[in-house]
Amino acid sequence: MTVEISTQLGQIDVSVEVIETLAGGAALDCYGLVGMASRKQLKDGITELLGRDNLSKGVVVREDEEGIHVDMYIIVSYGTKISEVAHNVQSKVKYTLEQTLGLQVSTVNIFVQGVRITNP
Numbered sequence: 172m173t174v175e176i177s178t179q180l181g182q183i184d185v186s187v188e189v190i191e192t193l194a195g196g197a198a199l200d201c202y203g204l205v206g207m208a209s210r211k212q213l214k215d216g217i218t219e220l221l222g223r224d225n226l227s228k229g230v231v232v233r234e235d236e237e238g239i240h241v242d243m244y245i246i247v248s249y250g251t252k253i254s255e256v257a258h259n260v261q262s263k264v265k266y267t268l269e270q271t272l273g274l275q276v277s278t279v280n281i282f283v284q285g286v287r288i289t290n291p
Contacts, residue, residue, distance in 0.1 A: 174234055176273060185272060187232045194241050194279075195226035197267035201259045203251035208244040208284035229284075238277035239268065245281060249288040257281040 173184040195207055207229030231242040241264060247256050261279040268276050 172234075174232075174239065174272075174274065185274075188227055190232045190239070190241075190268065190272070190274070191227035191230040193267060193271055194230045194232070194243065194264045195228070197263045198230075198243060198245065198260045199226070201256065201263050203248050203256035204260060205246045205248050205287045205289060208246050208282075238275040240278045240280070241268070241276065242280045242282065244284050246285040246287050247283055249286050253283055253286075257283065 172187045174187065174190065176183040176185060198204055198207070207225070209228055229244040233240040233242070243260060243264065245257075245260065247253055260281055264279045265276045268274050
């Protein structure tokens with residue numbers, strides 16, 4: 172699946188995997204986010220923390236007539252305010268996708284899959 176961007180000079184097709192990687196990379200820059208959670212392991216209740224080599228994991232991108240919808244499955248650091256971390260991730264991902272690709276991002280939905288104690 173690709174997202175089409177029309178310009179004056181022609182059309183640009185951006186694959187969903189590129190959008191997922193950009194969104195995952197932007198989210199990992201946010202304070203309080205430990206990592207992304209695997210979507211596939213939600214079925215059996217085991218959440219695996221994914222490192223930087225899997226930036227697109229834990230991110231689902233959907234497109235409809237309203238724009239782009241991004242679902243992010245994250246793990247936050249223990250002791251942080253979860254609502255603030257989620258808001259920061261939403262803002263950073265929306266800003267990054269709009270500035271980098273020029274896409275109209277309608278929603279960034281956050282699914283907190285776990286809390287992890289990190290070493291100070």
